[in-house]
Every structure is written in C-alpha cells, then in structure tokens.
Amino acid sequence: MTEIITASLVAILLQNSVFERALGINVLIYSARDMKKTAVFALVITAASSLGAVGAFFLRQHFGTEKYYSIFQPLLFIIIVSVLYMASLFTIWRVSPSLFKRIRPYAHLSVFNCAVIGAMFLAPRLTDTWYAAAAYGFGTGVGFLFAGFMLRIAYSRLHSELVPKAFRGFPISMLYIGCVSLALYAFIGYSTTI
C-alpha cells in the first residue's frame, strides 16, 4: 500500500509530468479554456497511462535485457496504446454512444500524448511492482489534472487585456507554468533526471 501511495504522490507532485518534464503542455494549453474539457482529457490520460504503465512494466520485465529493446521500445509502447485506444473507443461506442460522441474529438489527443508515453517510459524504471507502475501512471493523470486546474484558475488573467499584447496568452502562460514549476522544484532541489 505504501508503495502505491508513494508512486502516486511522486507522479502527482515531485515528478509532475507537466511541471517537471513539460510533457503534454500543448494539450494542457488547448484544454485550459474549459475545466470540463481539462477533466475529460485528464480522465482519458489517467486511464491510458495507468494501463499503459502496467503494459510497459511487463514488457521491460520480459524483454528489458534484450540488446535492441530500447530501440524498439517506442514501437511496442505505441502498439499497446493503440490497442487500448481502439478497444476503449469500441467499448464506449457500444455502451454509451452519447459519451462516445463527447469524447471522440479529444480521445486521440489524450491517448497519443507525451504524458502517456512518458509515464510508460518512466514507470517501469522507477517502480518495482506492476501495481506501483499502475499507481505511477495514475499519478501522472492526476498530476495532469492538477496542472490543468492550476492553469484554468489563472486562464482569464493570463489572457486579460491588462497583460501586454506580446506576452498575452501563450508567452505569459509559459512564465506562469515556469513559476509553478519553480515552486514545486523547491521540494526536490535543482536536480532533474531525464
């Protein structure tokens, strides 16, 4: 249990995919206009990264020592993610066509996302059990939601006419994300493992 909680908290705070590794920023900025949209993205990312991290964990256990594993790793990850994506879209389409309609425009953006691939890459390296890997993947999604919430609450100010035109929108959002990231770095000091 401790392992699961630790892995989740590490992924949410100390190794937040957005603030510490800048993964999934484009999707975050795209979805920040609407909290509901951010929540849908986060939900899909959480599901994909949790299941994907478990898949990546077993892949590493079985093939991790193979000579060419690192070269073919992205291909194996994409195959896992593609299977998850198709299977979940099909299931949702059969179970709830209205939900399918709602999530269809965002599904590919959230599943084939840097945050998901990043979680699949990092979880097997940072955890020792499949459930801790799943917890790390879960934490990645929750961390994305946390980052989305942080950006959402500042959205109107970051796009306000009070901000000079050159900085309005994307540039000031980067500065804001940088400041939040700086605050989170205080927890771990100034070292980044990439």
Added chain:
Amino acid sequence: MDNNNYQLSLKTSEGYVRKNLVLSSGWLVGPVAAGATDFSNALVISLMFALITAPSVILCRFISTRLSYAVRVPIYAIVAALLYAPALLLTNKLLGASATDAVGVFLPVLVVNPLILSKTQTRFVHDPPLRMLRVLLGYIVGFAAVCILLGALRDALVNFSIGWLPLSPPFQVPALETAFGGFLLIGFLAATFRAGYAGLARLAKVRETAERKK
C-alpha cells in the same frame, strides 16, 4: 512578386516564422524546455525530430483519408514509431550513443508529436506534394532553430561553453538547466518573437500603403 507567389511564400514560411511550432503554437514544448538543456541535447532532439517527422509525414500522406481518423491516428503513430529505430541508429552514428542516452524520455515522445498526428490529417493531406514538402521543411527548420538556440544559450550560461567551444560569459545562471528555466526562457523568447513579428508586419503594411499612394 505577384499575389500567387506571395501567398505561396507566406505559406511555406509559416512553419519557421508565423506558426513556429514552439514559439507560436506551443507544440513540442517538452523536449525544448526540459530536454534541450545544453547544445548537445538540442542537436540530438532536432536531428531526431527531423529524421522521424519528415519521412513519417511523407509516408502518412499515402494513407487513405477514407479511413476514419480513429483508425488513421494509430497508424500514423505506428509509422513514426517504426521510423524511430533507424533514426536513433543514425543519430547514434552521427552524434554518439552517449549523446542520445542523455536525452532520455524526450526522444521516445517525439513519435507522438502533433505535426505527425494532427497536422498530417488537418493540413498536409490537402496540400499538393511540393508545397507540403516546403511547408514541412519550414516547420522542421523552425523547430530546430528554436531548440538549438535555446540549447546553446543554456549551455553558454550554465556550462560556459557551446558544445565544444569554450566561452566566458560575465555571469552564470545554473537554474536555466532546469525545466522551469526552460519554461521561463520560452516565455520570454515567444514574447520577443511575437513583438518582433508584429513590428515587421506593421512596417510592411506602412510600406504597402505608401506604395499604393504613389
């Protein structure tokens, strides 16, 4: 320059100027902000991005648009992931395996970059082949320019060198090596770039009005 040529030149330059992937669109911020922490990492990321993206987009253009995008997107990602292996081997040969190892997670994530997954289906499949190549080249050059510029700047201010060239800047900023340093740099650079571009556009408009009056 006649109007058609002017429009074409605007479209082909959009990737490195008007719609620069990092500074205008906010795409691929991750590899630049947290991955390109020095000149060597920036070179590796730029080269890998070019080697994966250019052939992927060209190959994905042949995938029928009659397929639903729910099917096309995974195919695009698989094509890019298939090209990752030769791209990595070539980069290892050109820049060294230790250089590619240092970039870590930021290389595998390049296979899901939005230029392949989104721009191919919304833009590239509709362009004539030659124009597509020119626009694509613009995006790749634009990304590489920003990535290498930031990598070199961080290398100079953190390690007192740009690649193998030693420098002696008047001050050191070790925090630029971190992700938050990358975010702040991108933020300031994007604002400068936007102000500069808006200034140039205004100047061009003034000149155009003056020429019309003549």
